[in-house]
Amino acid sequence: MDTSIKSFGSRDKLHKLKNKNSLFLCVIATTLTSRIPGITGAGASPELTDYTPAADVELILRGAPHCLPEIPQTVVEGEAAPTPAVITKAALEIAGIPFLVADAGSAIKPSIPYVNINHKQGGNIETGVAVNNPVEIFNKGKMLGKTLSKLTDHLIIGESTPAGTTTALGVLEALGYDAWGKVSGSTPENPHTLKRQTVETGLKAAGLADDIPLDPFQAVGVVGDPMIPAVAGITAGSKVPVTLAGGTQMTAICAFLKKAVEGFSFEDVSIATTIFVATDETADINYIAQQIAPINIYAVDPGFEKSENPGLQQYTQGVVKEGAGAGGAMLAAKLQGVSIDDIRAKTEDLCRKIF
Amino acid sequence: MDTSIKSFGSRDKLHKLKNKNSLFLCVIATTLTSRIPGITGAGASPELTDYTPAADVELILRGAPHCLPEIPQTVVEGEAAPTPAVITKAALEIAGIPFLVADAGSAIKPSIPYVNINHKQGGNIETGVAVNNPVEIFNKGKMLGKTLSKLTDHLIIGESTPAGTTTALGVLEALGYDAWGKVSGSTPENPHTLKRQTVETGLKAAGLADDIPLDPFQAVGVVGDPMIPAVAGITAGSKVPVTLAGGTQMTAICAFLKKAVEGFSFEDVSIATTIFVATDETADINYIAQQIAPINIYAVDPGFEKSENPGLQQYTQGVVKEGAGAGGAMLAAKLQGVSIDDIRAKTEDLCRKIF
Numbered sequence: 223m224d225t226s227i228k229s230f231g232s233r234d235k236l237h238k239l240k241n242k243n244s245l246f247l248c249v250i251a252t253t254l255t256s257r258i259p260g261i262t263g264a265g266a267s268p269e270l271t272d273y274t275p276a277a278d279v280e281l282i283l284r285g286a287p288h289c290l291p292e293i294p295q296t297v298v299e300g301e302a303a304p305t306p307a308v309i310t311k312a313a314l315e316i317a318g319i320p321f322l323v324a325d326a327g328s329a330i331k332p333s334i335p336y337v338n339i340n341h342k343q344g345g346n347i348e349t350g351v352a353v354n355n356p357v358e359i360f361n362k363g364k365m366l367g368k369t370l371s372k373l374t375d376h377l378i379i380g381e382s383t384p385a386g387t388t389t390a391l392g393v394l395e396a397l398g399y400d401a402w403g404k405v406s407g408s409t410p411e412n413p414h415t416l417k418r419q420t421v422e423t424g425l426k427a428a429g430l431a432d433d434i435p436l437d438p439f440q441a442v443g444v445v446g447d448p449m450i451p452a453v454a455g456i457t458a459g460s461k462v463p464v465t466l467a468g469g470t471q472m473t474a475i476c477a478f479l480k481k482a483v484e485g486f487s488f489e490d491v492s493i494a495t496t497i498f499v500a501t502d503e504t505a506d507i508n509y510i511a512q513q514i515a516p517i518n519i520y521a522v523d524p525g526f527e528k529s530e531n532p533g534l535q536q537y538t539q540g541v542v543k544e545g546a547g548a549g550g551a552m553l554a555a556k557l558q559g560v561s562i563d564d565i566r567a568k569t570e571d572l573c574r575k576i577f
Numbered sequence: 578m579d580t581s582i583k584s585f586g587s588r589d590k591l592h593k594l595k596n597k598n599s600l601f602l603c604v605i606a607t608t609l610t611s612r613i614p615g616i617t618g619a620g621a622s623p624e625l626t627d628y629t630p631a632a633d634v635e636l637i638l639r640g641a642p643h644c645l646p647e648i649p650q651t652v653v654e655g656e657a658a659p660t661p662a663v664i665t666k667a668a669l670e671i672a673g674i675p676f677l678v679a680d681a682g683s684a685i686k687p688s689i690p691y692v693n694i695n696h697k698q699g700g701n702i703e704t705g706v707a708v709n710n711p712v713e714i715f716n717k718g719k720m721l722g723k724t725l726s727k728l729t730d731h732l733i734i735g736e737s738t739p740a741g742t743t744t745a746l747g748v749l750e751a752l753g754y755d756a757w758g759k760v761s762g763s764t765p766e767n768p769h770t771l772k773r774q775t776v777e778t779g780l781k782a783a784g785l786a787d788d789i790p791l792d793p794f795q796a797v798g799v800v801g802d803p804m805i806p807a808v809a810g811i812t813a814g815s816k817v818p819v820t821l822a823g824g825t826q827m828t829a830i831c832a833f834l835k836k837a838v839e840g841f842s843f844e845d846v847s848i849a850t851t852i853f854v855a856t857d858e859t860a861d862i863n864y865i866a867q868q869i870a871p872i873n874i875y876a877v878d879p880g881f882e883k884s885e886n887p888g889l890q891q892y893t894q895g896v897v898k899e900g901a902g903a904g905g906a907m908l909a910a911k912l913q914g915v916s917i918d919d920i921r922a923k924t925e926d927l928c929r930k931i932f
Binding site for chain 1: 600638639673675676677679680686688689690691692693694717718720721724727728729
């Protein structure tokens with residue numbers, strides 16, 4: 223591969239996936255955790271974060287959001303950066319990769335066909351009551367993973383879950399990993415103190431702060447989100463290689479899988495993210511991942527510093543960074559022979575048309 | 578193909594689909610029309626017909642229904658015939674064909690991952706208010722068809738919709754076709770008078786009895802069911818050949834498509850059903866279809882007269898006949914080289930295990 227992909231981990235397995243059929247699945251969910259002021263940039267206001275996942279996948283499939291009058295953007299100091307769903311859309315369209323959506327529990331349902339795994343959104347983890355049916359979500363995810371892996375050679379799973387790094391932090395900590403101050407976030411000023419307080423409040427509220435490590439389903443139940451058991455289940459059910467398309471949230475999926483599935487092998491599971499997560503000075507995806515297993519991590523650099531679009535340039539300043547599987551979608555397109563320059567040009571083109 | 582498949586129509590196009598990848602999608606829906614006593618055999622009582630579609634697809638994917646304590650059966654004169662979902666399951670499993678479910682509006686949701694196209698079940702067509710959002714259902718179906726056709730070479734679409742021949746009759750009549758007394762049914766005594774009265778009552782209630790032919794979306798809106806615009810949309814959106822797996826209900830899909838999509842071609846659309854529908858003396862699928870277009874119809878004979886299972890033998894007496902895409906599933910398995918004797922043996926085996 224060219225220099226736009228950095229590989230972390232011992233075994234570069236990308237050559238096995240070159241020019242194979244791939245299928246991109248975006249799993250969406252919301253939680254009341256994203257209503258905590260200041261915890262996420264994935265929406266113009268805390269209430270609007272409920273709409274971000276549905277608007278993201280509508281944008282990718284239909285070219286415009288239908289549940290909202292406006293496209294999701296992250297606004298930092300008056301500058302708006304577009305949702306990473308634009309990058310995902312550009313990469314998938316240019317490479318002709320099929321796009322499916324699964325709902326793990328989003329408050330707002332997208333106006334497109336989507337696979338129902340779970341209907342109800344997650345709670346606010348400060349209450350210690352986050353997901354009331356993690357086993358059911360995991361089992362349905364497994365069924366879906368098994369089915370989808372009959373339809374492709376390579377399953378790429380992205381996510382859109384506002385405040386998802388906080389709920390990922392919750393699961394990582396509840397499972398006994400050292401992740402304080404290591405999860406990424408959608409704003410340059412990563413609110414680590416707020417994220418930590420939120421998780422600690424939730425573990426205390428559940429009366430489980432002294433019982434760590436928890437059982438993985440209990441961890442999701444008290445301080446997680448519904449996306450985590452859904453993506454873990456799909457991964458566990460797949461018979462083909464899986465690329466987890468996301469940032470530090472995907473390490474929580476790996477941590478969950480390691481404890482929930484006896485003897486789970488990460489041989490055919492990788493994480494693909496953007497260079498903005500991999501080089502995030504406020505976070506450390508590799509530090510978290512290597513505590514779990516020798517998981518291969520790929521980081522794709524879209525070269526937005528070369529872009530004339532001020533919104534995309536914001537990404538190089540630590541705004542947004544990742545989401546809707548943008549890193550994995552770019553990796554999947556590159557595996558089909560698409561150049562990073564073409565992905566960037568198409569992303570700019572979509573930004574001009576959409577915004 | 579061997580003698581277990583009868584072909585009606587001018588052009589046998591099966592050779593083009595031999596050994597191609599295929600994907601079987603079962604579209605489920607319920608309506609309050611199925612609560613009319615005596616109108617359908619697809620459930621042990623009118624109220625239980627709400628559960629039949631969900632139980633059918635749970636049976637196919639999980640090996641047992643989860644929404645109901647019992648497997649759907651059709652009981653005629655004390656003899657129970659198993660749901661045709663058992664045939665579908667046998668054929669798909671033996672051929673290794675992937676199975677997906679889409680909900681077009683079923684009152685009871687299956688406990689498996691399913692694609693949401695529409696949430697709400699249909700009304701009782703006697704009221705003249707059947708489906709309130711047929712355009713939205715059709716458009717979402719189109720999106721799904723487009724996506725699924727990127728994942729396979731051949732899309733087979735079955736359905737499970739209790740009282741679906743009555744709502745199909747409604748749409749056929751509302752579109753100006755001569756279908757009185759020609760639709761099939763799940764019992765040997767096809768209640769044609771009741772079906773006709775139900776449709777006529779609905780058209781009158783809607784104040785449209787004298788305005789035939791109606792617009793296709795209006796036809797579904799007043800005397801149809803939500804499965805019809807969903808399957809029509811999926812078919813219209815598909816870029817690969819589509820086999821409509823069902824009996825006379827599938828002619829209503831074709832009639833809808835002909836009027837809703839300008840210049841729609843049936844070149845790559847066929848109907849596949851069971852020999853029990855094709856030879857049904859109380860119905861005439863060819864008579865209906867040929868009014869619409871020169872649609873190819875394939876009828877598969879599972880040879881149940883050779884079976885020692887009394888429930889399957891009931892099929893040869895006109896009980897059940899078809900459903901959950903049984904005919905199309907058998908056709909798809911045969912296209913993969915599976916013999917009809919093996920499908921029958923596997924069906925008998927499943928009946929022994931399940932019932």
